[in-house]
Amino acid sequence: MTSSGFSADDHRHMARALQLAERGQYTTDPNPRVGCVLVRDGAVVGEGWHARAGEAHAEINALRAAGEQARGATAYVTLEPCSHQGRTPPCADALIEAGVRRVVAAMQDPNPQVAGQGLARLRAAGIVTEAGLLQGQAEALNPGFVKRMRSGRPWLRSKLAMSLDGRTAMASGESRWITGPAARADVHRLRARSSAILTGIGTVLADDPALNARLDTDEPVEQPLRVILDSHLRLPPTARLLSQPGRTLVCTHEDADAQRAAALAAAGAELHRLPAQGGQLDLAAVLDLLGREAVNEVMTEAGPTLNGALLAAGLVDQLIVYLAPHVMGDAARGLFHLPGLEHMDQRIQLQIDDVRAVGEDWRITAHPVT
Numbered sequence: 001m002t003s004s005g006f007s008a009d010d011h012r013h014m015a016r017a018l019q020l021a022e023r024g025q026y027t028t029d030p031n032p033r034v035g036c037v038l039v040r041d042g043a044v045v046g047e048g049w050h051a052r053a054g055e056a057h058a059e060i061n062a063l064r065a066a067g068e069q070a071r072g073a074t075a076y077v078t079l080e081p082c083s084h085q086g087r088t089p090p091c092a093d094a095l096i097e098a099g100v101r102r103v104v105a106a107m108q109d110p111n112p113q114v115a116g117q118g119l120a121r122l123r124a125a126g127i128v129t130e131a132g133l134l135q136g137q138a139e140a141l142n143p144g145f146v147k148r149m150r151s152g153r154p155w156l157r158s159k160l161a162m163s164l165d166g167r168t169a170m171a172s173g174e175s176r177w178i179t180g181p182a183a184r185a186d187v188h189r190l191r192a193r194s195s196a197i198l199t200g201i202g203t204v205l206a207d208d209p210a211l212n213a214r215l216d217t218d219e220p221v222e223q224p225l226r227v228i229l230d231s232h233l234r235l236p237p238t239a240r241l242l243s244q245p246g247r248t249l250v251c252t253h254e255d256a257d258a259q260r261a262a263a264l265a266a267a268g269a270e271l272h273r274l275p276a277q278g279g280q281l282d283l284a285a286v287l288d289l290l291g292r293e294a295v296n297e298v299m300t301e302a303g304p305t306l307n308g309a310l311l312a313a314g315l316v317d318q319l320i321v322y323l324a325p326h327v328m329g330d331a332a333r334g335l336f337h338l339p340g341l342e343h344m345d346q347r348i349q350l351q352i353d354d355v356r357a358v359g360e361d362w363r364i365t366a367h368p369v370t
Contacts, residue, residue: 013076020049026192030294032145036062040073059091071099080109083118092121102128106138110149144296152291161322167332182359194299196225200306233260237267308336323362
C-alpha cells in the first residue's frame, strides 16, 4: 500500500479511469466527464465513460462491458456514483445490483445537495467505499462542473494571443494572424471543450467571427454556446455567428431598443436583459445567468476592454496566453485595458502553472493569485 492508503494498482486503475473520462471532454455538457474501470482478481473486466448527457453514465457502460464478471469486482470511478433519478437511473443502484465488492471514487459529487449520498447508499448495501484517490486530477478534468455545483457560476478561462512585446492588434485593429497554425488549432480544441464562448460586441463588429469549434479530427463535438455582450444591441441580424449551428445568447441592458431586440430574435438570437453597473453590463450577473443555463466552462475571446474588466472584477479563473515570436511596436494595442493601476502594489499577481511550445509559439497557462 502507498502512504495514502491506496495501492499502486489502485492508482493505475484510477489513472485509466481518468483517461477514459477525457474521451467525453467535447460532448458531455452539462454533465461532468466521468470514467469507470471494473477490476476483478487483478484483471480489468469492464471499462466505460460518459459520452453525452441523456445517455448511459460511465458506470453503466462499464457494467455492460463486464457482464457477470462485475460480481465481486472493484469499481474505480472518477466521480462519486449518482444516487438520484435524472435522465438515467441511479448508478449506485446499478453497482449494487451487479454485486460489486468495492467502489473507489476519485472525488465526491461537488453538489452539496447530493455529496456523499451515493457512497452512503453503497455502504448501506455492504459495499466497501473509498474516496480521494487522484482527486486533484479528477477536479482538474471538470473545473467548470465543480465550480458551478459549489458556487452557481461557471469556470471562466480567458484566451489571449500576444506578440513578444505584449500586443494583440495593430493600431488599425488588424490582428490576423498573431499566432501560427498550431496555436490556432489548439484554440479550437479549447473551444470544443468549452460550454460557451464569451465576447463583446466590439470583437464581433470588427471580425464577424463564427465562434464555433472546428477540429481536424473525426471526434464528435457539441458546439459551444455563443454569448455576446451587447449593451445597445448593435449586433447585425446578418452576423455570421447567428447562422451557425447551436445557440447564441445576447446579453443587453434592461432598456435596450425593442425594435432591434425583435430583429435579433427573429434572426435566432436569445436575448437576456441584465442590470448595468457603472454604465456597463454587470459581468457577475452575466456569469450568474450562464450558471442558470447549466454552463460549466466559459472561454473568453475578446478585446482588452472586456478582458481587463473581467480580470479587475476577479472573475477570471484561468488565463491561457499564446506568445508569438514577433514584435508589433508601441502603437499596437495591449492585452488588457486596466485603468487605475498606477503603483506597483496595485499589480494583479498571477501564478504560472504551465509553459509549453505549441508549434512556433508558446502557450502560458496561469491563474490569478487571490
